[in-house]
Amino acid sequence: xxxxxxxxxxxxxxxxxxxxVQAEYTLNLMKGATKVSHDIYDLHMLILWICVFxxxxxxxxxxxxxxxxxxxxxxxAAQFHENTTVEIIxxxxxxxILIGMAIPATKAMMELDxxxxxxxxxxxxxxxxxxxYEYLDNGIHFFSSLDEASNKARQVxxxxxxxxxxxxxxxxxxxxxxxxxxKIRFVxxxxxxxxxxxxxxxxxxxxxxxxxxxxxxxxxxxxxTYRGQCTELCGKDHAFMPIVVxxxxxxxxxxxxxxxxxxxxxxxxxxxxxWVKEELIAKGKSVYETNCSSCHMADGAGLAGTFPxxxxxxxxxxxxxxxxxxxLDGKGMMPxxxxxxxxxxxAAVVTYxxxxxxxSVGDSIQPSAIQTLQxxxxxxxx
Amino acid sequence: xSAVVAEHDDHxxxxxxxGLLRWVITTNHKDIGTLYLLFALAxxxxxxxxAMVIRAELFEPGMQFVNPQFFNSMTTMHALVxxxxxxxxxxxxxxxxxxxxxxxxxDMALPRMNNMSFWLLVxxxxxxxxxxxxxxxxxxxxxxxxxxxxxxTGKALPFAIFSVHLLGISSILSGINIxxxxxxxxxxxxxxMKMPMFVWTWLITAFLLIAIMPVxxxxxxxxxxxxxxxxxxxxxxxxxxxxxxQHIFWFFGHPEVYVMILPTFGVASTIIxxxxxxxLFGYSSMxxxxxxxxxxxxxxxxxxMFTVGMPIAGELYFMYATMLIAIPTGVKVFxxxxxxxxxxxxxxxxxxFSIAFVVLFTMGGFTGLMMAVAPADFQYHDxxxxxAHFHYTLVPASVFILMAAGYFWLPKWTGxxxxxRIGQLHFWLSVVxxxxxxxxxxxxxxxxxxxxxxxxxxxxADWNMxxxxxxxxxxxxxxxxxxxxxxxxKGGTGEKVTAEVWEDAAKHSLxxxxxxxxxxxxxxxxxxxxxxxxx
Numbered sequence: 001x002x003x004x005x006x007x008x009x010x011x012x013x014x015x016x017x018x019x020x021v022q023a024e025y026t027l028n029l030m031k032g033a034t035k036v037s038h039d040i041y042d043l044h045m046l047i048l049w050i051c052v053f054x055x056x057x058x059x060x061x062x063x064x065x066x067x068x069x070x071x072x073x074x075x076x077a078a079q080f081h082e083n084t085t086v087e088i089i090x091x092x093x094x095x096x097i098l099i100g101m102a103i104p105a106t107k108a109m110m111e112l113d114x115x116x117x118x119x120x121x122x123x124x125x126x127x128x129x130x131x132x133y134e135y136l137d138n139g140i141h142f143f144s145s146l147d148e149a150s151n152k153a154r155q156v157x158x159x160x161x162x163x164x165x166x167x168x169x170x171x172x173x174x175x176x177x178x179x180x181x182x183k184i185r186f187v188x189x190x191x192x193x194x195x196x197x198x199x200x201x202x203x204x205x206x207x208x209x210x211x212x213x214x215x216x217x218x219x220x221x222x223x224x225t226y227r228g229q230c231t232e233l234c235g236k237d238h239a240f241m242p243i244v245v246x247x248x249x250x251x252x253x254x255x256x257x258x259x260x261x262x263x264x265x266x267x268x269x270x271x272x273x274x275w276v277k278e279e280l281i282a283k284g285k286s287v288y289e290t291n292c293s294s295c296h297m298a299d300g301a302g303l304a305g306t307f308p309x310x311x312x313x314x315x316x317x318x319x320x321x322x323x324x325x326x327x328l329d330g331k332g333m334m335p336x337x338x339x340x341x342x343x344x345x346x347a348a349v350v351t352y353x354x355x356x357x358x359x360s361v362g363d364s365i366q367p368s369a370i371q372t373l374q375x376x377x378x379x380x381x382x
Numbered sequence: 383x384s385a386v387v388a389e390h391d392d393h394x395x396x397x398x399x400x401g402l403l404r405w406v407i408t409t410n411h412k413d414i415g416t417l418y419l420l421f422a423l424a425x426x427x428x429x430x431x432x433a434m435v436i437r438a439e440l441f442e443p444g445m446q447f448v449n450p451q452f453f454n455s456m457t458t459m460h461a462l463v464x465x466x467x468x469x470x471x472x473x474x475x476x477x478x479x480x481x482x483x484x485x486x487x488x489d490m491a492l493p494r495m496n497n498m499s500f501w502l503l504v505x506x507x508x509x510x511x512x513x514x515x516x517x518x519x520x521x522x523x524x525x526x527x528x529x530x531x532x533x534x535t536g537k538a539l540p541f542a543i544f545s546v547h548l549l550g551i552s553s554i555l556s557g558i559n560i561x562x563x564x565x566x567x568x569x570x571x572x573x574x575m576k577m578p579m580f581v582w583t584w585l586i587t588a589f590l591l592i593a594i595m596p597v598x599x600x601x602x603x604x605x606x607x608x609x610x611x612x613x614x615x616x617x618x619x620x621x622x623x624x625x626x627x628q629h630i631f632w633f634f635g636h637p638e639v640y641v642m643i644l645p646t647f648g649v650a651s652t653i654i655x656x657x658x659x660x661x662l663f664g665y666s667s668m669x670x671x672x673x674x675x676x677x678x679x680x681x682x683x684x685x686x687m688f689t690v691g692m693p694i695a696g697e698l699y700f701m702y703a704t705m706l707i708a709i710p711t712g713v714k715v716f717x718x719x720x721x722x723x724x725x726x727x728x729x730x731x732x733x734x735f736s737i738a739f740v741v742l743f744t745m746g747g748f749t750g751l752m753m754a755v756a757p758a759d760f761q762y763h764d765x766x767x768x769x770a771h772f773h774y775t776l777v778p779a780s781v782f783i784l785m786a787a788g789y790f791w792l793p794k795w796t797g798x799x800x801x802x803r804i805g806q807l808h809f810w811l812s813v814v815x816x817x818x819x820x821x822x823x824x825x826x827x828x829x830x831x832x833x834x835x836x837x838x839x840x841x842x843a844d845w846n847m848x849x850x851x852x853x854x855x856x857x858x859x860x861x862x863x864x865x866x867x868x869x870x871x872k873g874g875t876g877e878k879v880t881a882e883v884w885e886d887a888a889k890h891s892l893x894x895x896x897x898x899x900x901x902x903x904x905x906x907x908x909x910x911x912x913x914x915x916x917x
Contacts, residue, residue, distance in 0.1 A: 023841045029761055029828040044758050051748035059741060062719045066737065070727045071659070077726035081661035090716045091709060098705045101755065106698060108757035113694045154445055154837055162443040163840050169443075170839045188691075193531040194624060196689060196764060200830045204760035207690045209625055210530060211618020214691035231764040231832040233524050235531060236451040239835035306451070306518055306536060333534060 021166040023227070030200055033220050033247070037203025039108045047101060054097075112204060115217045118185035122176070126188070126195025126208035126230065127335065129237035129294055133176050136187075140260045143340060145290050146240045147171040154240060155298065170227040173290065175244035179253035180220050188214040191335065193235060199228035199245050207232055220247040237294045271343040271367040277351060280364055284352025287345045291337070292353075300357030307333075311358040320363055324350055328373060338374055343367040346374075397902045406501075409493035410902060411478045414500050416795075418475030419788075421500075423867065425467030425507060426781075430857050432460035437819075437853035439836050440846050453836035454522035459514065461525035465642070466549045467507045469776065472784050473645040474499075474556045477584050479795065481560060483893035483900065484578045486569025486909040491562035499555035506548030513538035513545075524834060526635065527602065529616040529627050533609050540610070543602045550595040557591035560584055569892075569908035575669070576912055578891045579662065582669050583648030586676045590637045590644070593680075598634040601627060625690055632683035640679045643775060644672060646743075646783040647714060650736050652891065653790050654718055656884050657733035658725030661915050664717040671710035671717075678707050688759045697756045704754035708747070715744050730884075731805035735786035738813045739779055746774030749824070764834075767827025773820045778813070785812070785863060792867070793883045797899035798874035800866050808866065811859035818852030889915035 031041045069075045125132040130145040146154075150169050153160035162168040178184055188197060188208040198205030205228075206216045220226075228243040248256060289298065292310075296302050300310035310316055315323050327350065330336030337346065344367045351364040398404045398413065408414060435456050439447050448456070478496065482489055490496050513520040518536010521527065532539070564585045568577070577585075604627070607613040614620020616627045647668075655662045662668065684690075685704040688697060718740050727733070749771040753759045762768060785808075793799050822845035827833075831842045838846065879898045881888070888894040891913055896904050 023839065026829045026841075027825045030830070040757050040761055043755060044752070044761070047752045047755055047758065051751065055744065055748060058715060058719060058744065062722060062737075062740070065719070065722045065725070066727065069658075069723065069725050070729075072728070075724070075726050077659040078724040079660065080663075080724075082664050082667075083720075086720070087664055087667055087713070091713060094709050094712045098708060102702060102705060105701060105755045105757055109694065109697055109701070112757055112760065113697070156445040156447075156449050158444070160444075162837075163843075168840050169837060193534070194528060198764075198832070200761065204757075205689050205763060209618075209691065212623070212625070212691070228830070229832050229835075233454065233528075233531065233834040235534065236449070236454060236522070238454070239450065239832075239837050303451070 022163075022168070023170070032201040032203050033222060033224060033226060034201070034203055034218055035221075036108070036112055036218070037201060039111065040203045043104055043108055046104065050097060050101065112216070115185050115215045118183045118217055120179075120182060121185045121187060122178070123187045123189070124197055124208060126190035126192075126197070126234065126241075127340075128192050128235050128333075129230075129241040130291075131172075131176075131195075131197070131230075131241060131243060132191075132340075135257075138257060138261075140257065140264075142174050142260075144172045144174045144176060144244070146242060147173050148286075148289065151240070151289070151293075167227065169240065170229070170242045170244070172242055172244045175225070175246045177246045177248060177253065177256050178218075178220065179250050180223055180247045181250075183217055183219045185215060185217045188216070192333075194232050195230050195234045195241070196232035197228070197243060198231040199226050199243055201226040201228075202245070205231050220245075223247050223249055223252075240294070267342055267344065271371050273367075275344075275347070275364075275366060277355070277364040280348045280351035281355050283344070284348035284350070285356065287341070287349040288352055288357075291341065291345075292349065295333075300353070300359075310353050313359075316353050316359055317361055320350070320354065320361075320365055323354075324365065324370065324373060343371040343374060346370045407497070409489075409497050411482050411490045411493070411496065412795075412900070412902065414490075414496050415475045415477075415479030417500050418471050418478060418503075421504065421507075422468050422472035422475055422784075423864070425463055425471070426860070427864070428511070429460050429463035429468055430860065432456045432463065433853065434857050436460065437850040440838070441850040442847065443838055443840050443843050445837050448836070450836045451519060451522055454524075454834065455514070455520040457834055458521050458524055459510070462510060462521075463507070464776075465525065465638075466510075467503075469642045469780050469784070470553065471503055473584075473587075473642070474553075476580075476645065476649070476784075476787055476791075477556070477560055480791070480893060481563055481581055481584060482567070483896060483904060484581050484891050485564065485567060485572050486892050486905045486912075487563060487567035488903060488906050490559050491567055492559045495555050496559055499552045499559065502548050502552035502555070506545045506552060509541055509545040509548065513541050516541065526628075526631055527605065528631070529605055529608065529624050532605060540606060543606050546602045547599055550599045553591050554595050557588040557595075560588040561592075564588075569905070569912065571910075571912045575666065576914060578648075579651035579665070579668055580645065580648035583644045583651075583672050586672050587641050587644045590641050590676055590679065594634045594637045594641075597630060598638075601630040601634065604630075625687070628687050628690060629684065632686045633680070635686065636683045637676070637679040639772070639775075640676060642780050643743075644676065646739070646780045647672060649783045649787045649790075650718060650739055653732050653736045653786055654721050654740075655915070656790075656887050656890055657730065657736075658722050658727050659886065660721060660725040662717070663720035663723075664713070667713055668717055671713045674710040675707060678703065678710070682707065685754060685756075685759070688756045689763045701754060701756040705751065708751050708754075711747055715740060715747070728885075730789070731800075731802065731809055732786040732790035734806065734809045734813075735782045735789065738809070739782045739786065742774055742778035742782070742813075742816070746771055746779060749774065762827065764832055765827035766823040766831045766833055769833045770820050770823035770827060773823070777820065778816045782812070782816075785809075788863070788867065790884075791893075792870050793874075793879045794893060794896075794898050794900070796871050796874070797879060797897075798870050798872075799877040799879050800870040800874050802875075804862060804866055804869075808859060808862040811862070812856060815852045815855035815859055819849055819856050820852070822846075822849045822852075886915075889913055 029044050121136040123134040123136055130143050132143050134141045149165045153162050153165045188206050190208040190210040195208040196205050202218045206214050224247055226245045230241045295307040296310050302309035328338035347365050347367040347370045354361040516538045520538055521535050521542045523532035604615040608615055614622040616622045616624045651662055682704045684700040753762050789805055826842050826845050831838055881897050882894045
């Protein structure tokens with residue numbers, strides 16, 4: 001009874017979900033979008049069929065025996081207990097099958113490993129809990145976090161039905177954009193703990209280890225949007241740092257690069273302009289939600305014993321320069337935001353925390369002041 | 383003269399101590415075996431409750447019941463409790479009960495150490511459980527305790543590490559005791575190649591245990607010094623390497639999973655011949671296959687780390703070495719099938735669980751073979767596909783065989799027969815629900831769902847709901863087993879069981895030559911006839 005109810009509820013949820021954009025569910029490994037992913041798919045199917053074939057043989061024999069060689073059918077037990085010929089055969093045949101599997105597997109492995117002659121490089125850095133992308137050839141650099149709609153819906157007791165959110169948990173604020181038909185080398189590292197970068201359509205995942213560099217490569221033939229997730233447990237929001245890769249044809253990609261460059265220039269300009277407090281608070285709210293709320297919580301209440309509250313915090317209600325310094329340099333699990341946030345975002349979020357989330361200190365800080373401090377902090381200030 | 387007789391009587395007659403103290407101070411292998419088995423059963427339900435929390439949260443997309451940090455604590459603690467609190471102690475319990483009775487020995491070789499190793503286990507598991515109530519919560523880094531993440535644990539970290547040390551010492555002591563018993567206490571005529579398969583598999587397992595537990599202790603001690611004493615074993619900023627931990631952990635971890643499966647093989651090889659009424663097929667190849675699997679387990683560890691970033695030579699070596707495991711494992715499965723072939727089979731509950739073990743363990747073996755192929759593992763790694771894989775090799779394999787062992791030997795231990803109808807009901811509920819629980823997880827993993835996540839994209843919703851339903855039914859079904867155990871201890875069907883319990887069982891192994899239940903002390907004089915039907 002309960003089971004039917006649950007299935008019924010599932011069907012209703014599915015019907016509700018029809019209005020939103022979601023991937024279809026699948027049973028098998030996806031073929032993916034690259035030659036490597038196709039090779040891996042073929043390898044997967046080969047082993048799968050070998051296993052199915054062996055399974056039918058072994059289980060078939062076993063069930064034949066279970067049916068026919070039972071006491072209730074009056075079968076008398078034979079007393080044999082070894083047969084050297086049979087034992088040699090069933091050692092040699094599996095060995096041959098394994099060799100047959102190892103050959104294509106070795107080929108695919110060699111192909112995956114070959115990062116030579118790549119045409120561009122992207123550095124991927126894992127952070128708790130977002131990805132940082134740096135285009136090593138043209139200087140484009142940004143962070144990519146879970147999009148706002150998913151982030152709101154995924155809070156405990158949010159009351160928002162995930163089926164009403166487009167690409168729930170698989171959408172980001174700024175996707176990684178790559179050109180099609182180019183061999184792209186990825187280098188991976190991490191800032192804090194180990195993460196792992198996986199887009200199933202590309203055919204592989206690679207760990208991002210703090211203090212070390214890993215490499216991998218891809219070359220996507222068709223333009224499209226490919227989604228994935230972090231696959232190495234990296235703390236409480238491990239499930240909430242998705243990856244979105246958009247592959248574009250060369251002209252669109254070049255246009256995107258130009259747009260990014262001019263946006264960077266515009267941002268640099270806005271840092272030197274004088275901002276009013278209300279503007280900073282308004283901007284700071286969204287910066288807070290993307291960068292701070294996963295630990296300090298959306299309402300600034302923190303998490304007792306692990307993440308301090310922002311609300312009525314001594315740091316936030318104390319000297320503004322001390323707060324800025326702590327945020328620039330980081331402390332314990334708190335990352336150093338000096339490098340991660342632009343001067344405008346930094347000043348905005350400082351001002352927001354001091355004048356929002358239940359605090360009302362009243363002061364504010366200008367992006368230009370942050371810019372000066374960032375360039376004075378070693379390693380900070382992009 | 384009379385004084386001599388009195389002393390003689392005194393010596394032979396002393397049964398268990400009176401009252402509760404009996405269970406605290408006992409050095410009797412049967413008592414300690416019982417303690418281990420009951421403790422393991424209790425922990426099976428504790429670890430199972432944690433699994434129910436996990437499956438409840440995953441029932442639907444969205445966060446309904448727990449916060450993500452607590453969810454991660456649940457997956458971590460579920461694994462640690464099941465591995466170190468349930469499955470391993472259950473097999474040690476079986477070893478305690480059965481090894482002396484199977485080799486015709488009066489007790490374990492080191493009875494006081496035996497008592498100590500049980501109570502260290504209890505202390506270790508209780509310490510581990512206490513971390514749930516500490517500031518910052520229980521460890522939430524997965525049971526593999528990978529740094530740097532594990533170093534973000536709150537107050538619980540040193541307690542969890544100390545608990546691992548206690549559990550390790552307990553396992554090492556058990557291992558030493560089992561080896562000492564098997565090498566020194568066999569009845570005359572019980573040569574190594576006449577030992578029951580269960581004794582053989584435990585002998586090999588015991589060597590694995592004493593080889594690997596110190597390695598794990600070393601790894602967690604390095605975590606401790608990294609956290610509190612400013613060393614940098616696993617911190618690149620100080621010249622260390624977080625991946626080094628993974629190499630050390632899996633050098634322990636891979637043999638560790640075989641610690642849970644080798645005795646499983648032993649019990650299956652014990653039960654199947656009895657109900658097929660036929661000798662085990664290929665006894666000596668079974669022994670060699672077990673040894674080969676144990677040896678291979680030490681040289682394949684990095685297949686858990688294909689995506690960590692290894693040189694191509696390393697990837698290829700670990701792929702080839704891992705694929706080799708399929709050969710001795712295949713031999714075992716073929717041997718069990720050949721043992722059934724042309725037998726005269728009956729299907730009592732222990733046999734049903736054993737057949738389900740052979741079939742479902744083989745499925746876990748197939749997915750293991752798939753994951754051995756390194757490039758394909760680049761897709762499977764850390765998804766629900768591997769969750770399905772290792773649960774197939776642990777739940778319908780190790781746990782099913784523990785159930786089978788329970789049904790098989792409960793009549794021997796208690797002298798009472800369990801209720802066959804309820805036993806079969808338990809079997810059918812378990813075997814159906816365990817597949818509803820774990821089979822869909824293959825689909826989820828292939829479709830792209832990572833493991834260790836409390837919430838997921840909505841295309842994974844249907845199979846997660848089905849998996850959760852299977853999980854709840856499986857969890858509830860195990861209450862039947864608890865009922866059967868209690869009922870059988872209290873008298874069961876009331877049917878008087880013979881020494882042999884199962885038809886011609888005494889031809890297979892020595893324990894069936896003893897009365898049911900066996901007296902407190904058995905084989906104080908060694909048996910003279912060694913059964914050879916199992917060979």
